Amino acid sequence: MDKTQNVMELLKVYNQEHVINLLEKLKGNKKEELIEQLIKIDFHQIKELYDNTKKEIEIKENKIEEISYLDKAKLKYEQREEFDALGEDIIRKGQYAVVTMAGGQGTRLGYPGPKGTFKLDVYGKGKYLFEILAENLKEANKKYDTTIPWYIMTSKENNDETEAFLKKNNYFGYDEENVMLFMQGELPLVDTEGKLLIGKDMKIKEASDGNGGVFSSLRATGMLANMKERNIKWIFIGGVDNALLKMADVTLLGMAIKKEVQIASKSVVKANPQERVGVFCKMNGHPKVIEYSELPEKMAEEVDSSGELKYGESHIMCNLFTIDAIEKVSKEPLMYHSAFKKNSYIDEEGKEIIPEEPNSYKFESFIFDAFEFFDDIAILRGKREDDFAPVKNKDGVDSPKTAKELYEKYWERQ
Numbered sequence: 001m002d003k004t005q006n007v008m009e010l011l012k013v014y015n016q017e018h019v020i021n022l023l024e025k026l027k028g029n030k031k032e033e034l035i036e037q038l039i040k041i042d043f044h045q046i047k048e049l050y051d052n053t054k055k056e057i058e059i060k061e062n063k064i065e066e067i068s069y070l071d072k073a074k075l076k077y078e079q080r081e082e083f084d085a086l087g088e089d090i091i092r093k094g095q096y097a098v099v100t101m102a103g104g105q106g107t108r109l110g111y112p113g114p115k116g117t118f119k120l121d122v123y124g125k126g127k128y129l130f131e132i133l134a135e136n137l138k139e140a141n142k143k144y145d146t147t148i149p150w151y152i153m154t155s156k157e158n159n160d161e162t163e164a165f166l167k168k169n170n171y172f173g174y175d176e177e178n179v180m181l182f183m184q185g186e187l188p189l190v191d192t193e194g195k196l197l198i199g200k201d202m203k204i205k206e207a208s209d210g211n212g213g214v215f216s217s218l219r220a221t222g223m224l225a226n227m228k229e230r231n232i233k234w235i236f237i238g239g240v241d242n243a244l245l246k247m248a249d250v251t252l253l254g255m256a257i258k259k260e261v262q263i264a265s266k267s268v269v270k271a272n273p274q275e276r277v278g279v280f281c282k283m284n285g286h287p288k289v290i291e292y293s294e295l296p297e298k299m300a301e302e303v304d305s306s307g308e309l310k311y312g313e314s315h316i317m318c319n320l321f322t323i324d325a326i327e328k329v330s331k332e333p334l335m336y337h338s339a340f341k342k343n344s345y346i347d348e349e350g351k352e353i354i355p356e357e358p359n360s361y362k363f364e365s366f367i368f369d370a371f372e373f374f375d376d377i378a379i380l381r382g383k384r385e386d387d388f389a390p391v392k393n394k395d396g397v398d399s400p401k402t403a404k405e406l407y408e409k410y411w412e413r414q
């Protein structure tokens with residue numbers, strides 16, 4: 001059977017006749033391109049993901065327990081000194097790398113370009129989010145007399161624009177040799193009947209597979225191998241949209257080394273028990289970030305003997321992994337979550353439909369779903385005003401306006 005027949009068979013088996021109709025109409029390059037794309041799609045996986053959207057969420061007998069953490073502000077002087085020295089040593093030896101996940105679509109912000117190219121209106125002149133990150137890393141390089149390799153994860157959708165932007169801005173003074181872009185994977189979008197969506201370019205519509213895709217894409221793109229060649233031992237992985245993200249925190253790194261764990265994370269305490277954020281816990285004996293919607297209300301309010309919330313450490317996309325941890329997780333399939341979203345498509349008559357209501361499912365994995373592959377995690381509580389100025393929404397909470405205020409206030413205090 002040749003590849004066209006093969007693809008046709010698969011489309012039939014998986015009820016994608018509308019794609020067969022399209023293939024029959026297409027000619028030459030366009031047809032070839034679509035066939036090449038279809039060959040790479042795992043139809044079985046897509047069917048499974050779609051079927052899961054129909055299932056009631058299983059309420060398993062999960063055992064949820066609080067997880068221990070240290071508060072950076074309350075560390076004893078000697079302990080802090082010890083952590084800092086351990087962390088600093090790794091960075092100075094050139095065994096530390098940073099990954100920025102910049103493959104998101106930033107739909108809530110509503111800004112048309114890649115989020116890292118968004119200019120935060122600080123100090124009149126403004127600073128791009130990528131510029132703020134580069135400044136943070138350059139400061140660490142100067143302090144520890146090194147150049148930290150900086151890996152930036154993009155998506156198929158925003159890779160070229162990100163690359164051109166960084167080049168045009170001369171990598172904000174970062175050593176070009178040490179900035180490596182790599183693309184994350186994609187998964188097809190499906191409608192409410194599990195049919196693949198067709199885009200304006202006559203291809204199947206796909207979207208980034210979520211920030212949990214970072215592990216497998218580090219491997220698939222050769223970046224993991226590149227890190228090994230450079231003798232990297234610890235990797236920080238953070239988001240692109242926190243203007244106060246500290247990517248080289250020696251206390252966090254040293255604490256992870258001292259505790260002999262493979263993963264570590266910086267948290268900030270919940271603003272109030274009802275805040276809608278994911279918090280750390282142990283689930284069935286493994287570290288886990290539990291969504292606010294899954295944490296029973298009573299537990300969300302529980303406090304320990306010192307009056308602190310038992311489930312109060314929010315995950316802020318500020319994570320550390322050993323190279324072995326990345327190697328391990330890059331081979332494990334992470335679970336996928338589905339999001340029901342609006343996506344335009346081409347109908348059977350070739351007309352573009354721009355929906356006004358959500359019409360299709362996007363499948364994403366989340367970076368924190370990797371935690372449960374480990375027995376333990378070191379959590380360091382930072383401070384909201386020092387560590388967390390997210391740019392998520394167009395207005396209101398976690399918007400450019402709140403991030404600008406937090407950023408400027410932080411730098412006034414330094």
Ligand code: UTP
Nearest residue numbers: 101102103104105106107108208210211239240
């Ligand atoms: P969010 O989950 O906040 O998504 O990403 P987003 O794309 O920025 O925004 P919305 O939800 O569409 O409004 C947190 C971090 O993970 C990255 C983002 O770029 C951000 O740094 N991310 C997200 C990826 O790199 N790839 C993805 O597929 C999703």
